Amino acid sequence: MTDNHRDEQMSDDVIMIYADGGLTPEQREVVREALSRDPELMQRYESFVFTRAMVARPFDSVLSAPVPDKLLRVLKAPGLARAPGAGASAFARFLEAFRMPTFSLATAIPALVVAAGLGWVIHYTTPVPPESGGFAASGALQQALESTPRGSSARIAEGVTLQPTYTFATARGAWCRQFEVTYAPALRSEGMACRKADGAWNIIAQTDPGPPAAAPAPGKFAPAAGADDGLDALRARIKQGDVLDRNEEQRLIEQQWSTGR
Amino acid sequence: MTDEIRNRMVELLPRLRRFAVGLTGDVDQGDDLVQETCMRALSRVDQWQPGTRLDSWMYRIAQNLWLDRMRARKVRGVKVDVEAAEALSGPNGRDVVESRLTLEAVNAAMAYLPEDQRVLIALVCIDGLSYKEAAEVTQTPIGTVMSRLARARRELHARLEGQPSATTPRPQPAKPGTRT
Numbered sequence A: 001m002t003d004n005h006r007d008e009q010m011s012d013d014v015i016m017i018y019a020d021g022g023l024t025p026e027q028r029e030v031v032r033e034a035l036s037r038d039p040e041l042m043q044r045y046e047s048f049v050f051t052r053a054m055v056a057r058p059f060d061s062v063l064s065a066p067v068p069d070k071l072l073r074v075l076k077a078p079g080l081a082r083a084p085g086a087g088a089s090a091f092a093r094f095l096e097a098f099r100m101p102t103f104s105l106a107t108a109i110p111a112l113v114v115a116a117g118l119g120w121v122i123h124y125t126t127p128v129p130p131e132s133g134g135f136a137a138s139g140a141l142q143q144a145l146e147s148t149p150r151g152s153s154a155r156i157a158e159g160v161t162l163q164p165t166y167t168f169a170t171a172r173g174a175w176c177r178q179f180e181v182t183y184a185p186a187l188r189s190e191g192m193a194c195r196k197a198d199g200a201w202n203i204i205a206q207t208d209p210g211p212p213a214a215a216p217a218p219g220k221f222a223p224a225a226g227a228d229d230g231l232d233a234l235r236a237r238i239k240q241g242d243v244l245d246r247n248e249e250q251r252l253i254e255q256q257w258s259t260g261r
Numbered sequence B: 001m002t003d004e005i006r007n008r009m010v011e012l013l014p015r016l017r018r019f020a021v022g023l024t025g026d027v028d029q030g031d032d033l034v035q036e037t038c039m040r041a042l043s044r045v046d047q048w049q050p051g052t053r054l055d056s057w058m059y060r061i062a063q064n065l066w067l068d069r070m071r072a073r074k075v076r077g078v079k080v081d082v083e084a085a086e087a088l089s090g091p092n093g094r095d096v097v098e099s100r101l102t103l104e105a106v107n108a109a110m111a112y113l114p115e116d117q118r119v120l121i122a123l124v125c126i127d128g129l130s131y132k133e134a135a136e137v138t139q140t141p142i143g144t145v146m147s148r149l150a151r152a153r154r155e156l157h158a159r160l161e162g163q164p165s166a167t168t169p170r171p172q173p174a175k176p177g178t179r180t
Helices: A003-019 A025-037 A039-053 A057-064 A069-076 A090-099 A105-117 A139-147 A231-238 A246-254 B002-024 B027-043 B054-076 B082-089 B093-098 B103-110 B115-126 B131-138 B142-161
Strands: A154-157 A160-170 A175-183 A187-195 A201-207 B078-080
Touching: A003 A025, A003 A039, A003 B142, A025 A039, A039 B115, A039 B142, A057 B002, A057 B103, A069 B002, A069 B027, A139 A154, A139 A160, A139 A187, A139 A201, A160 A231, A175 A231, A187 A231, A201 A231, A231 B103, B002 B027, B002 B054, B002 B103, B002 B115, B027 B054, B054 B115, B054 B131, B103 B142, B115 B131, B115 B142, B131 B142
Parallel strands: none
Antiparallel strands: A154 A160, A160 A175, A175 A187, A187 A201, A201 B078
C-alpha cells in the first residue's frame, strides 16, 4: 500500500467523521481548511452530509406509523419465550425449513420436471414484445394467480402449490403478483407475474426451484442485469405505490382485476 | 424478567421496523423480518446478556436472518425477463423516482448496495447508531465499518443525486488495491 493510497483512504474516513460532527476542534479546522482548497474533497464531503441528512428522513414515516398488530401479538403471545435448551416452536422450525430447505437430488429432479412442464423456462435470447412481456402462465397457474388471495394457497399440479406474496401495480397500470411455489415435500421457488390487458398472466421472473446447495452451472442461470438482488429488488423497481393489503387485494379479485385504472 | 424484556422489545418495535425496512427495501418484507426477529429473540432470550444493549442484540438477529435469506436467494439464482420488467417500469419511471427523495427512491438506490453496506446504512444513517455501535451489531472491526460505510454513502449519494459514483475511477493515477 502506498502513502498516497493510505492518505486517500484516511481522508474518506476523516471526512465522513467530520460530516457526522466528530473530531476535535483542531482536527475539524484542518479538515475545513482542506475542504476549502479541494473541490474533489468537497464533493466527497457533500456525499456524507447528504446521506446523514437526507436518507433517514423518508423512513420517519415508518418510525411514526402504528406498529402492526401482528407484530405486537408475537411479543404478547404467551409461551413463545422458552427456557434454555428447549426446542424451537413448530413455527420457528417451519421458518428454519423455509430458509434452508433440505434437498435431495431425488426430490429435485421431479420438481424441475414439473417446473418445466408448467412452461416456466425463460430464455434470455428469445425476444419478447415489451408490452406483452414474459411467458404465458399455464391454465392452472393462470387460475391461481387470478383468484388466490395472499395468505391462501392454490394447487397448481400434483404436489405443487402456489401462494401469492405481494400484489402491486406498475407505473403503466399493470397488476403484478409476486408468489411462491412449493413443491412437495421441501422445494420452493419464487416468481413474478403480470396481468396483460387481455387478462392473461405472464411470468416475468422466476427463481430456480433446483437444489440451492450447489452453485448454478456457469451460463445456465445467468442472473439478469439489475436483478442481482432478486425479486424484491425487481418489485421495488417496477411497482408504483404500495403493495395492496388483503382487503384491497380481495376487492380486486372480486372485481376481476378491474379498477378503472 | 421475561415480561420486562417483552415490554422492552415492544418499545423497540418502531425502530426495529425502520431498520428492517431499510434492510429489505420494503415495508411488508420489513414487517415479516421483524416478526421473525421477535420470534427468534423470544426463543433465544436466554442468550441475551442482561446489562448489554437489547436493541443491538435484536438488530444483530434481524441482520443475520436477512443475510441468511439473501444468501439463500443468491444461490438459487433469479431469472428475469429484463425487457418485460423494463417495459413495466415505464420509460420515465427512473426519472420520476429520482426526482424526489421518497422511501421508494431510497430503497431503490439501497438495493444496489452490497448487503454488508446496506446494513451499515440502515444502522448509522437511518437509525443513527455510532460507528462503534454499528461495529458491535455487525461484529466487524470499526475500521472496516468506516471504510464500508464511507463507500456506501458515496455510492448512495451518487445513485440518488446523480453525482459521480464512488466506484467510478478517479482522474488520479489508478490504484489497483480494493478496500474492505
